[in-house]
Amino acid sequence: MGRDMILVTVLLLRLLAMAPAPARAEGVAAAAEEVKIEVLHLPESCSPKSKKGDLLNAHYDGFLASDGSKFYCSRTQNEGHPKWFVLGVGQVIKGLDIAMMNMCPGEKRKVIIPPSLAYGQQGYAQGKIPPNATLIFEIELYAVNKGPRSVEAFNQIDKDSDRKLSELEISQYLKEEFARDGKKRHPSAHDEILADIFKKNDHDGDGFISAKEYNVYQHDEL
Secondary structure (H helix, E strand, C coil): HHHHHHHHHHHHHCCCCCCCCCCCCHHHHHHHHCCCEEECCCCCCCCCCCCCEEEEEEEEEEEECCCEEEEEEECCCCCHHCEEEEECCCCCCCCCHHHCCCCCCCCCCCCCCCCHCCHHHHCHHCEEECCCCCCCEEEEEEEEECCCCHHHHHHHHCCCCCCCEHHHHHHHHHHHHHHHHHCCCCCHHHHHHHHHHHHHHHHCEEEEEEEECCCCHHHHHC
8 A cells, every 4th residue: 555655645735735844933033044055966957947836746855954964864755755745835844945946857956944944943853853953955856746726737627617626526537647647556545535635625515626625826926
């Protein structure tokens, strides 16, 4: 089921409400400090460039600036597959949201993130990050895709163009994604994902997910 869960994760990122990252410091102090970015590698063809709301696929390693110790490595999770997340919506720390803007597939960066744009005074004990820690990340970006809440994504699923997504439309979308992926999965995966999508998005319980419930990102708002 390991590969199945990877696909489930990607599909849920495209369709479900996004879960925020652990709490981090914000406010006046954050505005006074900046993320330092060093481009380690830039492809000759640097397109498309990432923007808020895009779905990114990347590997990154995290280090404590104080002693150089590694506290995070995406390659050790999800069977070594790169991490999927939506840029600019709080799925990662604020410093990473900033650091990965205007980045293209194949690009590599080394970034230094101050505490105010990471985990601040409280730190993050679960991640072995002490209070007031400056963090260093080495990032390699693999893909920049249209975000899960874009108008294009909504219209792709909304086959009858009635500005709401039916169970049949989302079911068909899931089947197409499964077929495109081509991997074997548990027979119950489709129904479980479909049920979870409506549980988390059909807020008025009418059996449809409206454009408002889907909460699309309009491009001119990004």
